[in-house]
Amino acid sequence: MPQFNLEAREITLKIVYYGPALSGKTTNIQQIHAMVTRDGAGEMVTLDTQGDRTLYFDFLPIEIGCEGEYLIKLKLFTVPGQVMHRATRRVVLAGVDAIAFVADSKRESASANAYSYRDLEANLRANGIDIAAMPSVVQFNKRDLEDIKSLEEVRAAWKDTGVPTIPAVAVKGEGVLETFRELMERLYRSLDERHDFGRKFGLTLEGFIGAVMGHFSEKPAE
Numbered sequence: 001m002p003q004f005n006l007e008a009r010e011i012t013l014k015i016v017y018y019g020p021a022l023s024g025k026t027t028n029i030q031q032i033h034a035m036v037t038r039d040g041a042g043e044m045v046t047l048d049t050q051g052d053r054t055l056y057f058d059f060l061p062i063e064i065g066c067e068g069e070y071l072i073k074l075k076l077f078t079v080p081g082q083v084m085h086r087a088t089r090r091v092v093l094a095g096v097d098a099i100a101f102v103a104d105s106k107r108e109s110a111s112a113n114a115y116s117y118r119d120l121e122a123n124l125r126a127n128g129i130d131i132a133a134m135p136s137v138v139q140f141n142k143r144d145l146e147d148i149k150s151l152e153e154v155r156a157a158w159k160d161t162g163v164p165t166i167p168a169v170a171v172k173g174e175g176v177l178e179t180f181r182e183l184m185e186r187l188y189r190s191l192d193e194r195h196d197f198g199r200k201f202g203l204t205l206e207g208f209i210g211a212v213m214g215h216f217s218e219k220p221a222e
């Protein structure tokens with residue numbers, strides 16, 4: 001649920017990066033952290049990691065001043081991908097406003113991707129949310145590796161979900177902002193439909209996206 005604090009003129013939106021273990025969720029928000037300009041970026045918090053495995057979650061707050069003079073607070077989270085951390089994923093998903101599903105493009109990861117997507121559906125349902133109503137995008141990460149699914153295959157496999165698929169090489173910063181921008185557009189449209197967002201806060205899609213994306217430097221971080 002979006003949090004609108006009219007007195008403080010603040011809007012808080014929760015964005016979750018979901019997907020199987022090691023697909024690149026943490027890498028995505030590390031790259032976003034590296035690309036966000038200093039005035040908007042908060043500290044990135046990573047809880048309880050072992051090596052490169054996220055055992056709890058990562059958290060990155062970003063603050064954005066907007067036309068209409070509202071402060072938009074974006075809270076980015078990742079979930080731990082391993083099957084056993086379902087309870088944590090469910091907690092992190094509570095109150096989510098938009099989801100970036102990070103899939104691993106490797107052929108051998110197809111079943112892990114599918115398992116994780118079904119897990120997402122079930123966890124949203126447990127929170128009373130229909131996945132079809134949730135603004136979301138699917139990122140196909142690790143396009144730099146050998147033996148990956150072709151984008152045609154990927155698109156055919158995911159077309160029934162109705163969500164866009166975006167290729168990425170998150171370690172090089174490629175596709176990271178594209179994924180984020182697409183997600184922010186879907187989030188805005190959904191907020192506008194459900195909460196009359198634009199009229200209420202004096203915002204337009206272009207103004208919102210411009211303000212959000214204006215907080216990033218174009219140059220991907222290596």
Ligand SMILES: Nc1nc2c(ncn2[C@@H]2O[C@H](COP(=O)(O)OP(=O)(O)O)[C@@H](O)[C@H]2O)c(=O)[nH]1
Pocket residue numbers: 019020021022023024025026027028052053054078081141142143144145168169170171172
């Ligand atoms: N080759 C390749 N490796 C990646 C890419 N993105 C992430 N990785 C690596 O995959 C591993 C898991 O990434 P991480 O972001 O921790 O995955 P998470 O479990 O989804 O948070 C790390 O070693 C990353 O460096 C990518 O686009 N290409």
Ligand SMILES: [Mg+2]
Pocket residue numbers: 025026027052053054078079080
């Ligand atoms: Mg992680």
